[in-house]
Structures are given as structure tokens and as C-alpha cells.
Amino acid sequence: MDKQSRMELRRKVGLRDLPKPQVKILGPEYAMSFACLNCKTSNMRHFDKAPCDYPDTMECPICNGVAVNLGRHFKPPKKSDDAQWKKVKYLVEHGFVFQTIYEQRDDSGYYKVSYPRSLAEAKEFVAKYKDKAVSIAL
Ligand SMILES: [Zn+2]
Known part of the structure; x- marks a missing residue:
């Protein structure tokens, strides 16, 4: 056999040994926070679909109300932190579901743009970035 052959x-042989292209499975890092403003709780949920196809809302497992998809980076306030939950509610009701805002x-x-830290800041934020608000059915 010559060198060429x-x-x-x-x-x-090498080609046969190549691993099959892996089907990308989206892991728990693609879990999204679904927050219920009524119960003041947030649950991470993962769906077997692309993150952009995740639902905007789901039924709250506790009160059967609406839990809103606040994305991967939402850090829920403590249940007892009424002021922070008020701020979150205000933002959500005005179309800010912790989507990334660029300026x-x-x-x-x-x-x-950083999200506001207080309700007072949230009011300014909503006024300033109102053209970036999204509409979700609550
Ligand atoms: Zn609830």
C-alpha cells in the first residue's frame, strides 16, 4: 500500500470515528424565573424549547393566578420585602419584565441600563424607557 492510500x-477511519454532531440540550441554565406578584414568590422553570419561545406567563402553582416570566437574571426579593415587590409589580405592569434595556x-x-432599585426610581425608569416596554397579557 502506498503512502497515498x-x-x-x-x-x-478518522471520519468514521468522528462523533455525531451533538444535539444541543438546553440545560437548567436556561431556566427562567416565573414570579407571582400575588404570592410574592418566584419559581425557576425550564422548558424543552428555545428560550425565546418560552411563555410570557404561566399559572402560579400556589394561587393559580398569573406568574410572569422575568427571565434568567431576575433575583426575587424576600417575600417580606413589600417595597421591593411593589417595585417589581410596578415594572411588570408597565411592560418591564427584566428584559435587557440598552441605551x-x-x-x-x-x-x-441597570434596573431601578426602588419604586421611586422605577417610576422615573418607566417614564424614561417607555418606548422599550413590552406588552404581556396579565
Ligand atoms: Zn401566586
Whole structure:
């Protein structure tokens, strides 16, 4: 067998040994927080679909009300922290479900806007970014 054929053979063997392309399984890192503003609880849920196809809302397992998809990065306040839950409720009711908001500053590019820390800040935030609000059926 000449060198050419050996290489050819090795290449074929190599190809056969190549692992099949892996089907990407979305793991728990793609779980989203579904928060119920009524119960002041948040549950992480994972669905077998692309994150962009996740539902906006689901039924709250506790009160059967509406739990809102607040994405991967939502950190639920303590259940006893009424002020923070009020802020979350205010934001959600005005179409801010912790989606990432970008703001252009000067001409130097887009910056990620931080979410407000208090209800007072939330009111300013909603007024300032109202064109970025999303509509969800609550
Ligand atoms: Zn609930």
C-alpha cells in the first residue's frame, strides 16, 4: 500500500470515528424565573424549547393566578420585602419584565441600563424607557 492510500484509509477511519454532531440540550441554565406578584414568590422553570419561545406567563402553582416570566437574571426579593415587590409589580405592569434595556449614549455605543432599585426610581425608569416596554397579557 502506498503512502497515498494509507493516508486515504486513515482519513476514512478518522471520519468514521468522528462523533455525531451533538444535539444541543438546553440545560437548567436556561431556566427562567416565573414570579407571582400575588404570592410574592418566584419559581425557576425550564422548558424543552428555545428560550425565546418560552411563555410570557404561566399559572402560579400556589394561587393559580398569573406568574410572569422575568427571565434568567431576575433575583426575587424576600417575600417580606413589600417595597421591593411593589417595585417589581410596578415594572411588570408597565411592560418591564427584566428584559435587557440598552441605551445609546452620545455616539459611543449602547449601554446596558441597570434596573431601578426602588419604586421611586422605577417610576422615573418607566417614564424614561417607555418606548422599550413590552406588552404581556396579565
Ligand atoms: Zn401566586
